[in-house]
Amino acid sequence: MRPSAVRLLNILVPVKRTVDYAVKIRVNPDQKGVDLNVKHSMNPFDEIAVEEAVRLREKLKDEVKSIKVVTIGPAKAAETLRTALAMGADAGIHVEVQDAGPAPEPLGVAKALRAVIAREKDGVDLVIMGKQAIDDDAGQTGQMLAGLLDWAQATFASKLVVDPKKKEAEVTREIDGGLEELRCRLPLVVTTDLRLNGPRYASLPNIMKAKKKPIEKLTPADLQVDLTPILETVKVAEPPKRVGGGKVENVDQLIAKLKEAGITPVKS
Amino acid sequence: MLRLRSLSMKGRLGRGYATVAGPHALVLLEHRAGVIDSGSLSALTAAQQLGGQVTGLVVGAPEQVKTAVEKAKKLKGLTSVLHSSSEQYANAIPEVVSPLLEKLLSGGTPYTHVVSAHSSSAKSILPRAAARLDLPAVSDITSLEHDASSNATTFTRPIYAGNAIATVRAPESVRVKIFTVRSTAFKASAADEGAQVEEKAVEPVDVADPPTQHVRTDLTKSDRPDLGSASRVVSGGRALKNAETFKSTLEPLADALGAAIGASRAAVDAGYADNSLQVGQTGKVVAPELYMAIGISGAIQHLAGMKDSKLIVAINKDPEAPIFQVADVGLVADLYEAVPELVQKLKQ
Numbered sequence: 001m002r003p004s005a006v007r008l009l010n011i012l013v014p015v016k017r018t019v020d021y022a023v024k025i026r027v028n029p030d031q032k033g034v035d036l037n038v039k040h041s042m043n044p045f046d047e048i049a050v051e052e053a054v055r056l057r058e059k060l061k062d063e064v065k066s067i068k069v070v071t072i073g074p075a076k077a078a079e080t081l082r083t084a085l086a087m088g089a090d091a092g093i094h095v096e097v098q099d100a101g102p103a104p105e106p107l108g109v110a111k112a113l114r115a116v117i118a119r120e121k122d123g124v125d126l127v128i129m130g131k132q133a134i135d136d137d138a139g140q141t142g143q144m145l146a147g148l149l150d151w152a153q154a155t156f157a158s159k160l161v162v163d164p165k166k167k168e169a170e171v172t173r174e175i176d177g178g179l180e181e182l183r184c185r186l187p188l189v190v191t192t193d194l195r196l197n198g199p200r201y202a203s204l205p206n207i208m209k210a211k212k213k214p215i216e217k218l219t220p221a222d223l224q225v226d227l228t229p230i231l232e233t234v235k236v237a238e239p240p241k242r243v244g245g246g247k248v249e250n251v252d253q254l255i256a257k258l259k260e261a262g263i264t265p266v267k268s
Numbered sequence: 269m270l271r272l273r274s275l276s277m278k279g280r281l282g283r284g285y286a287t288v289a290g291p292h293a294l295v296l297l298e299h300r301a302g303v304i305d306s307g308s309l310s311a312l313t314a315a316q317q318l319g320g321q322v323t324g325l326v327v328g329a330p331e332q333v334k335t336a337v338e339k340a341k342k343l344k345g346l347t348s349v350l351h352s353s354s355e356q357y358a359n360a361i362p363e364v365v366s367p368l369l370e371k372l373l374s375g376g377t378p379y380t381h382v383v384s385a386h387s388s389s390a391k392s393i394l395p396r397a398a399a400r401l402d403l404p405a406v407s408d409i410t411s412l413e414h415d416a417s418s419n420a421t422t423f424t425r426p427i428y429a430g431n432a433i434a435t436v437r438a439p440e441s442v443r444v445k446i447f448t449v450r451s452t453a454f455k456a457s458a459a460d461e462g463a464q465v466e467e468k469a470v471e472p473v474d475v476a477d478p479p480t481q482h483v484r485t486d487l488t489k490s491d492r493p494d495l496g497s498a499s500r501v502v503s504g505g506r507a508l509k510n511a512e513t514f515k516s517t518l519e520p521l522a523d524a525l526g527a528a529i530g531a532s533r534a535a536v537d538a539g540y541a542d543n544s545l546q547v548g549q550t551g552k553v554v555a556p557e558l559y560m561a562i563g564i565s566g567a568i569q570h571l572a573g574m575k576d577s578k579l580i581v582a583i584n585k586d587p588e589a590p591i592f593q594v595a596d597v598g599l600v601a602d603l604y605e606a607v608p609e610l611v612q613k614l615k616q
Contacts, residue, residue, distance in 0.1 A: 025431035180484070194533065194550060232437040232439065233436055239426070239430055244592060244593045245598070
């Protein structure tokens with residue numbers, strides 16, 4: 001939890017393996033979950049987080065001492081770590097959980113991340129993570145982690161400028177109705193929004209290099225964290241069906257349909 | 269012996285008739301320029317559905333709070349209004365506001381639930397406070413049900429961009445149930461001019477040397493209805509070519525219909541529209557009476573933000589565009605011909 005003594009940045013990027021954003025979601029007949037035998041990828045907002053860390057190093061060069069990525073997930077989540085390593089992270093940490101059983105919830109994940117940070121000998125100065133995971137759409141973990149650590153937080157970042165010498169960052173955030181700019185002291189948790197950057201595709205040489213980068217394996221017990229969720233997911237159901245497909249041939253017919261629905265123009 | 273029996277009977281009767289205090293919800297009433305956010309009014313409706321007392325909480329700089337509290341006291345369904353003023357609260361910085369919530373919700377608190385809109389501000393603050401209180405939180409709920417006998421609250425909420433609905437139960441062991449509310453799922457509470465709600469000031473919790481400073485806020489200025497609460501929305505996609513064309517094509521239509529303007533992610537990314545106009549899984553979720561999708565293909569993530577609209581109209585050149593699958597009224601046409609024609613005929 002101590003930031004590093006010298007003015008170098010140690011960056012931690014938590015990443016999550018989720019169902020790929022383009023997959024058509026199917027609810028299981030038992031109404032306990034969705035069909036997970038589909039393509040999975042790194043949560044898109046976490047890709048943006050990894051990219052931002054790598055760009056920070058490209059900009060600040062030696063002032064970024066390390067970029068570590070961490071995931072809390074089943075065995076297959078190691079692939080997600082390798083993708084992040086191929087994008088430019090230095091090392092990975094895999095907190096392995098069982099595939100079966102209820103998924104960890106944000107509070108549990110935040111506690112596990114706090115424990116991971118506490119174990120880092122060189123400390124962590126900056127956590128960059130996605131603002132939400134596209135599976136549960138909870139959008140809480142970053143804020144919870146910042147709260148547990150009592151660190152500064154900046155959510156929904158669309159721009160991040162870090163000054164390691166001043167141990168400060170300027171963050172522009174997307175808020176309802178516009179943008180907000182904050183100045184935050186490090187250590188800091190930043191959650192990424194869509195427009196922060198456009199993530200790179202890992203090149204083949206970098207994919208090969210990534211195979212040699214270290215991944216430390218841990219269990220929740222190693223971290224002394226219980227990842228059993230407190231909230232119970234009782235049911236997962238399909239949303240009410242929207243029947244669409246209504247067509248009109250021209251603008252006149254469109255206007256007629258609007259009228260039918262009681263929609264008329266306003267008097268100008 | 270008789271006396272002993274009656275004592276044990278008393279004990280059993282005493283436990284059976286023990287009264288459980290009903291829910292007491294604390295609702296965050298967010299405000300800007302002295303007006304309470306409509307999202308907070310939806311959160312108030314949700315809080316009332318728990319079936320118990322409801323206390324509003326207004327936090328901000330002294331002048332803002334004064335005006336907002338006067339409005340809050342006239343809200344239907346509020347039992348009382350708490351307010352806390354400090355210059356430190358002017359910009360709702362989570363690191364500064366959270367300590368106040370922690371104080372209000374610490375052990376022995378009368379509050380059983382904390383409710384807010386799923387606004388960018390509240391969803392930055394509430395999870396932080398929840399974690400510091402060692403509590404989970406539930407985001408973006410679309411319905412709730414509180415069971416007084418088990419003291420458990422069950423919520424529904426969208427997951428996978430709204431392609432599935434999860435039913436989530438917060439059991440009794442969750443001593444304060446913290447959740448944010450999808451405004452489109454709960455009708456905004458009305459004002460009740462006759463209401464005179466009791467108010468109480470709460471000492472602000474001063475944060476010495478906060479790690480975060482507010483530098484500036486830039487809100488897009490518009491005379492149009494607010495996208496989040498408008499009853500009609502005209503939304504444009506990537507097909508609108510550039511920022512000028514986006515404006516010049518959609519504004520006349522929005523004007524004719526008295527509508528707010530929205531945009532797809534693609535349009536915002538390409539710079540045609542401001543990020544505050546983005547409708548979608550990670551932008552704004554809207555459910556207006558009328559949603560017109562102009563030149564929008566209808567990606568899953570966009571649908572997540574508008575598929576609960578009452579009437580969906582789509583205009584797109586591509587007959588295969590996924591948007592037509594959810595549109596009630598679909599017109600396959602060149603929007604640069606159809607939209608001007610539509611505007612002209614609407615004005616007649």
